Amino acid sequence: xxxxxxxxxxxxxxxxxxxxxxxxxxxxxxxxxxxxxxxxxxxxxxxxxxxxxxxxxxxxxxxxxxxxxxxxxxxxxxxxxxxxxxxxxxxxxxxxxxxxxxxxxxxxxxxxxxxxxxxxxxxxxxxxxxxxxxxxxxxxxxxxxxxxxxxxxxxxxxxxxxxxxxxxxxxxxxxxxxxxxxxxxxxxxxxxxxxxxxxxxxxxxxx
Numbered sequence: 001x002x003x004x005x006x007x008x009x010x011x012x013x014x015x016x017x018x019x020x021x022x023x024x025x026x027x028x029x030x031x032x033x034x035x036x037x038x039x040x041x042x043x044x045x046x047x048x049x050x051x052x053x054x055x056x057x058x059x060x061x062x063x064x065x066x067x068x069x070x071x072x073x074x075x076x077x078x079x080x081x082x083x084x085x086x087x088x089x090x091x092x093x094x095x096x097x098x099x100x101x102x103x104x105x106x107x108x109x110x111x112x113x114x115x116x117x118x119x120x121x122x123x124x125x126x127x128x129x130x131x132x133x134x135x136x137x138x139x140x141x142x143x144x145x146x147x148x149x150x151x152x153x154x155x156x157x158x159x160x161x162x163x164x165x166x167x168x169x170x171x172x173x174x175x176x177x178x179x180x181x182x183x184x185x186x187x188x189x190x191x192x193x194x195x196x197x198x199x200x201x202x203x204x205x206x207x
Contacts, residue, residue, distance in 0.1 A: 014158065015156050015157065015158065018156070018157040018158060018160075018161045019151060019157060021061075021161065022054070022057075022058065022141075022149075022151070022157060022161075023149050025057055025058065025061050026054075026057065026141065026149060027149075029057060029068065031068075031102075032053065032057065033143075034100055035049060035053070035074060035100055035103060036049060036141070036142065036143040036149075037143060038096055038099040038100050039076055039096065039142065039143075040142065040143050040144075040145075041099065042092060042095060042096070044076075044078040044080070044092070045078055045079055045080050046078055046079040046080075046124055046125040046126075047076065047077065047078035047079075047125070047142055048076075048077055048078075048125055048129070048140030048141060048142045048152055049074060049075065049076055049077075049140060049141055049142065050075045050076075050077050050129055050132075050137075050139065050140035050141075051075045051132065051137045051139070051140075052071060052072070052073075052074075052075070052137070053071065053074050053075065053141070054139045054140065054141050054151075054160075055136050055137055055139055055160060056068070056069055056071065058136075058157070058160045058161060059160070059189075059190045059193070060190075062161070062163060062190070062192065063190050063191075063192060069189055071103065071104075072104065073103075073104040073105065073106045074103050074104065074105050074106065075106050075108070076092070076096065076105060076106065076107045076108070077107075077108055077109075077110050077125050077128065077129065077140065078107075078108075078109055078110065078125060079109065079110050079111050079122070079124050079125045079128070080109055080111055081111045083109070084109055084111050084112040088109070089107045089108060089109055090107075092107045093105045093106065093107045110122055110124075110125050110127075110128035110129075113128060114128070117131065119131060125140070125152070126140075126152045126154060129152060129154060130154035130155075130168075130170060131168070131170050131171055132168060132171065133167065133168055133171050133173060133176055133177055133180060134165055134166065134167060134168060134177065134180070134181075135155045135159045135164075135165070135166045135167070135168050136159045136160045136164065136165055136166075137168075138153065138154050138155055138168060139151070139152070139153045139157065139160065140152045140153070155168075162194075163192055163193050163194045164193075164194050164196055165181065165186070165193050165194065165195050165196060166196035166198075167196070167198045172198070174198040177198060178198075181195060
C-alpha cells in the first residue's frame with residue numbers, strides 16, 4: 001500500500017488529524033466532489049487527482065478565503081502499462097470535459113511520463129507523484145466506490161497544512177522550483193506561505 005491510505009488506517013495522530021481536516025474540506029467543496037466523481041466514473045487504474053487540486057484547497061483554507069482559488073487545470077494521473085498512447089489520454093480528457101465542462105482537464109498516464117523526466121520507469125502512480133518538484137505538490141486524492149476519500153502523499157500532508165513550500169529532494173532543481181513559485185504567483189495568492197530555502201530540505205521517504 002505504500003504511501004496510499006484510507007482514513008480508517010492507523011497512523012500518527014498528527015497525520016491523521018491533517019487527513020481528517022482534508023476530508024472535511026473536500027466534502028464541503030461541491031465542485032471538487034463533482035470532479036472526483038467524474039474521474040471515478042472512468043474507472044482508471046491507480047488513478048488520482050493530483051497537485052493543485054488538493055494542494056490549493058488546503059492553502060485556500062489556511063488563508064480563510066471566502067471563495068476557492070480558481071484552478072488553472074486539473075491533473076488526473078493514472079498508471080496503465082498496457083496502453084501508453086497519447087490518443088487514449090486525449091480521449092479520456094474529452095470524456096471528462098463532457099462530464100465537467102467548466103474545468104480544464106489534463107490526463108496523463110504515469111507509466112510513460114518517466115521518459116519525459118529522464119527517470120527510471122515508475123512503479124506506480126504514487127512513485128510518479130513523489131517526483132514532482134515541490135513537496136506540497138506531491139499529493140493526490142480519489143473517491144472510491146464506497147464514497148471514501150483515498151489519499152496518496154509520499155511526504156505526508158504536514159507540509160501542506162504547515163504553510164511550507166520546499167523543494168522535493170528527489171527533484172533537486174532550484175531554478176525550476178523558484179521559477180514555478182514566481183510564475184504561478186503563489187506568494188501573491190497565498191502570502192502566508194513559507195518558502196523553504198533549497199539547501200534546507202527534509203529527508204526523502206522511500207518509495
